Structures are given as structure tokens and as C-alpha cells.
Amino acid sequence: MIRNLNQMTFQDFGTVPPERNVQSVKNIDKSAVKTWDLSQTESVIYRARSETWLWGSVGISVLSVSGDGEQYLNYYLDKQVCIRPGVLFSLSPFKGDAQVQLYAAQDPEEAGKRTSGSLRVDCQLKVDGIYTFFYQEKEQGFLFAGESHPMAELTYVDQGSLHSVADGQDLLLKQGDLVIYGPGQWHMQYADIGVAPRYVTISMDLSGVELEPLLNRRFTAPQNVVTLLQSMLREQERMDVYSNDIILTQLNLLLLLLLRETASPRGGKLQTSNAIHSENEIIRQAQQFVSTHIRQKLSVPMVARQVDVSPSYLTALFHKNLQISPGEYIRRIKLQESKQMIRENNLNFTEIAAELQYSTVHHFSRQFKEKFGITPTEYAKSVR
Numbered sequence: 304m305i306r307n308l309n310q311m312t313f314q315d316f317g318t319v320p321p322e323r324n325v326q327s328v329k330n331i332d333k334s335a336v337k338t339w340d341l342s343q344t345e346s347v348i349y350r351a352r353s354e355t356w357l358w359g360s361v362g363i364s365v366l367s368v369s370g371d372g373e374q375y376l377n378y379y380l381d382k383q384v385c386i387r388p389g390v391l392f393s394l395s396p397f398k399g400d401a402q403v404q405l406y407a408a409q410d411p412e413e414a415g416k417r418t419s420g421s422l423r424v425d426c427q428l429k430v431d432g433i434y435t436f437f438y439q440e441k442e443q444g445f446l447f448a449g450e451s452h453p454m455a456e457l458t459y460v461d462q463g464s465l466h467s468v469a470d471g472q473d474l475l476l477k478q479g480d481l482v483i484y485g486p487g488q489w490h491m492q493y494a495d496i497g498v499a500p501r502y503v504t505i506s507m508d509l510s511g512v513e514l515e516p517l518l519n520r521r522f523t524a525p526q527n528v529v530t531l532l533q534s535m536l537r538e539q540e541r542m543d544v545y546s547n548d549i550i551l552t553q554l555n556l557l558l559l560l561l562l563r564e565t566a567s568p569r570g571g572k573l574q575t576s577n578a579i580h581s582e583n584e585i586i587r588q589a590q591q592f593v594s595t596h597i598r599q600k601l602s603v604p605m606v607a608r609q610v611d612v613s614p615s616y617l618t619a620l621f622h623k624n625l626q627i628s629p630g631e632y633i634r635r636i637k638l639q640e641s642k643q644m645i646r647e648n649n650l651n652f653t654e655i656a657a658e659l660q661y662s663t664v665h666h667f668s669r670q671f672k673e674k675f676g677i678t679p680t681e682y683a684k685s686v687r
Contacts, residue, residue: 305365305397308378316368316376317354317386337405339394346393346418348372349411351386357394358383362401368392372414393417428562430555431508433547436539440642443499449491454506455514456484458492459524459532462594462639463500466493467521474521476502478594479529479587483561485518499643503532505554514558516565525564526583526624531557533625582620585610589617593633597640600660603629638674641667645679646686652679 306312310319341364357366357380364380369391378384380403386392391414394403405411434454438461449468458467459481467474467482469490476482484490494500524532531553538546538553588610593601606629607617614629621629637659644655656667671679 305377305379308366308380308382308384313368313378313384315370316390316392317384319382319384335406339403339405341394341396341401341403346395346416347413348391348393348415348417350414351388351390351392351407351411352409353388353407355386355388355392355405355407355411356383357386358404360402360404362399363397364401364403365395365397366392367395367417375417426511426555428512428555428559429510430551430558431510433551433554434506434508435504436535436550437504438501438536439504440501440639440646441494441499442643442646444494444496445499446493447491449489451487451489452506453486455486455509456490457503457505457507458482458484459503461501461503462636463498463502464495465500465502466495467519468492469519472519474519476521478591479523481522481524481528482519483514483517485514488518490519501639501643503536507554509558512562514562517558517561522561525560526586528557528560530624530626531560582624585612585617586620586624589621589629590632593636597636598658598660601633601637603633606633634670635674637661638671641671641679642675642682645683648683655679 308319313319338360341362346367359380366378366380366384367375368378368386369375372391375391375393379397380394392411395401458465458476460476460478462478464478465476467476467490469482469484469488474482535550535553538549589606592606592609603617604614607614610617612620617629621627621632625632627635641655641659644650644658650658652668653664656664659667661667661670668679671677671682675682677685
């Protein structure tokens with residue numbers, strides 16, 4: 304990456320005089336000023352033996368400097384600069400032909416050569432594409448017999464719990480947990496009797512950084528990862544011309560956040576701490592309470608009491624981290640629960656509405672269609 308050249312950013316290597324002072328190099332013999340033509344492919348490394356003044360004369364030049372010969376920082380040479388003795392430097396054109404002017408009491412000495420590398424920042428990890436992005440709503444005690452495929456896969460448990468089996472290891476994923484399978488890694492999933500999990504699965508192609516530190520481990524997703532997943536689901540519902548690119552970008556960021564936490568975990572591990580009053584833990588406990596009491600008449604004050612905060616603070620946390628209100632979250636989970644109850648086919652719509660504490664079946668049907676775009680009747684026909 305090319306840095307901006309100013310006194311603050313360059314202070315370890317020399318000085319950058321104020322731009323208003325156009326006569327920074329005073330009382331010099333103009334015949335002592337050298338003109339250097341720059342090569343696009345290979346740059347000579349020089350060591351300054353005295354104060355060395357540089358400025359561009361043709362085209363755009365890049366000045367690379369180093370104090371130890373190991374790490375070089377790149378700067379646009381768009382103004383005069385004075386390199387202090389002992390500093391290593393090289394020069395290269397940014398695009399096309401370029402020339403620089405050099406003045407020093409003692410000519411800099413050659414200290415080697417370096418190939419001009421890329422001046423841009425490239426991705427270490429790249430999600431090349433997404434094949435599937437499903438929100439799974441399974442029946443109680445379901446069993447997926449297992450598969451392997453050439454894509455990596457992420458599973459995140461949104462509600463309930465789910466067993467993940469891979470490499471002879473059975474991991475119990477609870478609400479808020481996720482697991483990642485590598486390309487070609489056989490895996491199966493199942494739920495305990497009486498448990499109907501809801502979870503997200505994403506299969507994808509990746510390039511760049513290896514995901515080995517993340518594979519087949521149970522992670523409690525940090526709140527920033529949960530927020531990204533929820534934003535991706537909203538984009539999938541919206542699905543305009545930009546949504547796929549936004550989802551790809553958000554998934555890339557999600558994986559990078561997990562890799563960062565794994566490499567340098569806060570508190571020594573990726574799982575969130577048990578600190579009751581942390582924002583993440585408050586939100587997680589609120590979500591779990593809603594999930595386990597979804598067939599009761601819920602309100603924001605009731606949920607807030609359960610997690611020992613005020614309703615206004617809980618609302619602020621939900622807006623900050625989930626971009627929705629607690630009331631809207633309760634409504635969404637109730638509607639997801641209604642889909643599970645319709646699939647089970649044990650109750651009619653009036654009974655389902657009553658079980659979920661809707662005032663009338665018409666109120667339930669209206670909210671169902673607003674959320675899913677079809678009526679409960681149409682949904683029942685599609686799953687039976």
C-alpha cells in the first residue's frame with residue numbers, strides 16, 4: 304500500500320519540509336543535482352550517507368524506505384523529502400515513465416537490489432463464490448445422514464440445538480454456536496428427540512488463507528459475527544441487483560473476524576465470557592429466553608426483567624447489535640415457530656394463533672403473510 308508522504312508519517316526516516324517552502328534545498332550547486340530514470344521491474348537499494356534530498360520531476364514516483372532492510376514502507380513522492388543518513392531507500396515509477404531529482408553532499412551507496420512488488424493491497428482471504436445459503440427449519444429429532452463436497456460449509460444455529468458429527472467427533476451446537484467444515488470433509492447433523500432446530504448453512508469456495516484453525520470446532524459466535532449473519536439473511540430477503548455482492552462481502556468479513564479471534568482471542572478463547580452484564584451476554588440471554596418461552600405472551604419489559612436490565616437499555620442493545628427492536632425480534636421468532644407448528648400438522652390455524660398468544664387468527668394470518676409473502680394456508684399446502 305502506498306502511504307501519504309508528510310512529516311508525521313515520515314518522521315522515522317527523515318523530514319518533509321512544508322510545501323509552501325518551495326526553496327527547501329538552498330545554496331546548492333545545480334550541477335550537483337542528479338536525474339534518475341526509474342525502472343519498472345527492478346529497483347536498486349541505496350543507503351543514504353548524508354542528508355539526501357529527493358523530489359519528482361517527471362511522472363509519479365514511489366519512494367520505498369526501510370530502517371532495517373526487512374520491511375519497506377512505500378510513499379508517493381509528490382513533494383520534496385530529505386532522507387537522513389543510514390536509511391535504506393529505493394525508487395520506482397508508479398505507472399509509466401518517471402524521473403526523480405536527487406541532491407546529497409555524499410552520493411548514496413548501493414546496498415543491493417529488490418524486485419518492485421505490488422503497490423496495492425490484495426485480499427489474504429477471498430470468498431470466491433457462494434453455492435447455497437439456506438435458513439433450515441427442521442422437524443423434531445431430524446437426522447441428516449451425511450455428505451462430503453468440494454466446498455467449505457458454515458453452519459450457525461439460530462434456534463434450538465444441533466449435533467454436528469465430523470472426523471469422529473460429535474459436537475453439540477447450541478443457540479448462537481457455529482461450526483465450519485472444510486472442502487471434502489464428511490459431516491452429518493441430527494437433532495435430539497423433541498428438538499426442532501433452526502439453523503443457517505452456507506456452502507462456498509475460498510482462496511487465500513487456510514481455514515484450518517476454524518475447521519470442525521464449536522464456536523460461540525461473537526456478536527459482530529451474529530450481526531453479519533442477520534444482515535446477510537436480510538439481504539437474501541431483499542435480493543436486489545447488489546444483494547449477492549453484499550452477501551459475499553459480509554461472509555468474507557465474517558470469516559476474517561473468526562480468524563482474527565482464533566489467532567488472538569480476547570480473554571484467551573473465542574467463546575464469549577460468562578460476564579452477565581456484557582452486551583453480548585445480555586442479548587444472548589434475551590434471545591434464549593424468547594426462544595424457550597415463545598408460546599407465552601411475551602413483552603419487552605418481561606424479557607428485560609429476565610436479563611436484569613431496563614426495557615430502554617435492552618431496546619438500545621438490540622438496535623445497536625441486531626438492527627431491530629426486541630418487539631420485532633419476538634414477532635419474528637413467533638412467526639418462525641408457527642411454521643414449525645404448521646409442518647407438524649397437529650393444530651389448526653385458530654389453535655396455532657391461540658397457542659402463540661395472537662389476539663385473533665386474522666391477526667396471525669396477516670402478520671404471517673407480511674413476513675413470508677404467503678398465507679398460512681398456502682404455506683401448509685407447500686409442506687404437506
